Amino acid sequence: MGEDKFILSLDEGTTSARAIVFDRESNVRGIGQYEFPQHYPRPGWVEHRPDEIWEAQMRAIRTALERAGIGPEQIAAIGITNQRETTIVWDRETGRPVYNAIVWQCRRTAEMVEEIKREYGDVIKEKTGLVPDAYFSASKLKWLLDNVPGLREKAERGEVLFGTVDTFLIYRLTGEHVTDYSNASRTMLFNIKRLDWDDELLEIFEIPEGILPEVRESSEVYGYTKRELLGSEIPVSGDAGDQQAALFGQAAFEAGMVKATYGTGNFILANTGKTVRYSDNLLTTIAWGLNGKVTYALEGSVFITGAAVQWLRDGIRIIKSAGETEELARKLESNEGVYFVPAFVGLGAPYWDQFARGLIIGITRGTGREHLARATLEAIAYLTRDVIEEMERLVGVKELRVDGGATANDFLMEFQANILGKPVIRPVVKETTALGAAYLAGLAVDYWGGMEEIRDLWKAERIFEPKMDAETRERLYRGWREAVKRALGWAKVTGT
Ligand SMILES: Nc1ncnc2c1ncn2[C@@H]1O[C@H](COP(=O)(O)OP(=O)(O)O)[C@@H](O)[C@H]1O
Numbered sequence: 001m002g003e004d005k006f007i008l009s010l011d012e013g014t015t016s017a018r019a020i021v022f023d024r025e026s027n028v029r030g031i032g033q034y035e036f037p038q039h040y041p042r043p044g045w046v047e048h049r050p051d052e053i054w055e056a057q058m059r060a061i062r063t064a065l066e067r068a069g070i071g072p073e074q075i076a077a078i079g080i081t082n083q084r085e086t087t088i089v090w091d092r093e094t095g096r097p098v099y100n101a102i103v104w105q106c107r108r109t110a111e112m113v114e115e116i117k118r119e120y121g122d123v124i125k126e127k128t129g130l131v132p133d134a135y136f137s138a139s140k141l142k143w144l145l146d147n148v149p150g151l152r153e154k155a156e157r158g159e160v161l162f163g164t165v166d167t168f169l170i171y172r173l174t175g176e177h178v179t180d181y182s183n184a185s186r187t188m189l190f191n192i193k194r195l196d197w198d199d200e201l202l203e204i205f206e207i208p209e210g211i212l213p214e215v216r217e218s219s220e221v222y223g224y225t226k227r228e229l230l231g232s233e234i235p236v237s238g239d240a241g242d243q244q245a246a247l248f249g250q251a252a253f254e255a256g257m258v259k260a261t262y263g264t265g266n267f268i269l270a271n272t273g274k275t276v277r278y279s280d281n282l283l284t285t286i287a288w289g290l291n292g293k294v295t296y297a298l299e300g301s302v303f304i305t306g307a308a309v310q311w312l313r314d315g316i317r318i319i320k321s322a323g324e325t326e327e328l329a330r331k332l333e334s335n336e337g338v339y340f341v342p343a344f345v346g347l348g349a350p351y352w353d354q355f356a357r358g359l360i361i362g363i364t365r366g367t368g369r370e371h372l373a374r375a376t377l378e379a380i381a382y383l384t385r386d387v388i389e390e391m392e393r394l395v396g397v398k399e400l401r402v403d404g405g406a407t408a409n410d411f412l413m414e415f416q417a418n419i420l421g422k423p424v425i426r427p428v429v430k431e432t433t434a435l436g437a438a439y440l441a442g443l444a445v446d447y448w449g450g451m452e453e454i455r456d457l458w459k460a461e462r463i464f465e466p467k468m469d470a471e472t473r474e475r476l477y478r479g480w481r482e483a484v485k486r487a488l489g490w491a492k493v494t495g496t
C-alpha cells in the first residue's frame, strides 16, 4: 500500500455528524462536521430524522476529503462509530425509515421498562449486563412495533429492518445489514456471554428475530461503499459504539485501563479483558470483538456534565463561552461550600434515579457566578469519581485517560486528578472516538500492523498529577455525597 492512503472515520454523534481523515501516524488530515436538528415532539421525547443524519454525514465526508486534499480512491478503509442505542427501522427495499430515530435520551418508554423490570430485571441484567432502562434500544423498538400502524406485520413478513445508527449508515453505504458486538450489547436484546440475540429477551420485548442485523466483529470488512455514493468502492471495515471506540482510541487494551470522555455527558469505561464483571450500579458491556475474541468493559454513564456548562451559557446565561468557566473557577481558593448537582434528567450511574433533579446548595449572600462556574466543573469531577469508586471495587484503577470537549479545561483536569487522588492523562490526539474507529477499520485491511503499533502511536500530551491532601479531598467529596442525597427523588416529592 502506498504512502498516499488514509483512513476515513465517521463519528456520528447525538448532535452532529463528523468525518475525519487520519494518516498512518494518526494525525488528523481533514475534518468535516455538521449539526443536524433535534426533534422534541413531546416533553421527554427525543427524535432524529435518519435522512438528516445521513445528509449531515455525507456532507461531512465530502468536506473532510476536500480539507485533506485527497480523493476517495486514496481512502484505504472507512470506520464507523456512533451515538449508541438510538433506534431506527427502515424499509428493506427502499432504505426509507418508517419513523424518526428514537434517540437514546428519549424517555417515552420509561414506564414500559419499569413494568418489564419488575418481572425480568435480574434476567435482563444477567444476560445483557445492563440495568434495565429506557436508555437502551429494546423498549424503543417495541414501541415502534406497537405504535407505527402496520409495522409489526411488515416486520413479521421481513419487509423492514432494525438497526442502531452504525447499522443504518452501513446499510446505506454498502447494502449490508450488520452491526458489531459493542453496538449489539447496547440493545438489551443481546446475550453478552453467548454472543447471540437472546430468544427469551426477544420474546419479552416481542421482537421478530428477522429484523435484527447480523452481529460481526468490530474490525472486519462488512462491505464496500456503493460506487454512486463516493465514486469509489471503499471497504467499510470498522464499527464500534462511540464510547467503546474512544476506549480503543485511547489504546486502553489491557484489563484495568480506564478512560473518561467528557462531552454532553461523561462516559467512563474500564477494560475488564475477557472477564464479564457485574456491578449493581454500573453497566457491563462489550468493548469490542477482535481477532476471534471479545473484550468486555464496565461502564458508568453520566447523562449530564458538559450540558451543565451549556446551561450556564444558554440557560441562565452567566457565561458567554464554556471556556470562561476556567477563569471564573480560578478566582476562588475553594468552592466555599457551594455544590451543584446537575441532575437535569435524573441521575445515571451509579445512582440510577430517574426522579432526581438538579440542585444548587450552600448559597450565601457572597455567592456569585464564579461559585456556580466552579461548582459546575467540580460536579463533573465528582460525578466521574462516583463511577470510578464503583469500578475500584472490581478492578484496580491506577490512572485515568481522558478525552472529549471539556478536557480542554485545565482547571477541570487538575481538580479531577485532585479529587480522584490519581493521575489524569490527556493524549495528544483529542479525537479519540474517531481515532478508535479508524484504528479498527485500518487493522482489518492491514493499514496498521497490529495492536502493538497502535499502542506506540498513543502519546500523552499532559499528565495532571494529584496535589490535594487526602484529608481535604475526602472532606470535599463527603460534601458532594451529601448534596447528591438531597437531590435524589425530588421529582417524586414535587410530583413533577
Ligand atoms: N473549556 C471547556 N470547559 C468546560 N466545558 C467545556 C469546555 N469546552 C467544551 N465544554 C463542554 O463540552 C461539551 C462538548 O464536548 P464534545 O466532546 O464536543 O461533546 P459531544 O460529543 O457530547 O457533543 C459541551 O457540553 C461543552 O459545554
Ligand SMILES: O=P(O)(O)OC[C@H](O)CO
Binding pocket: 012, 013, 014, 015, 082, 083, 084, 085, 104, 241, 242, 243, 263, 264, 265
Ligand atoms: O453522541 P455522544 O458522543 O454524546 O454519545 C452518546 C452515547 O453513545 C450514548 O450512549
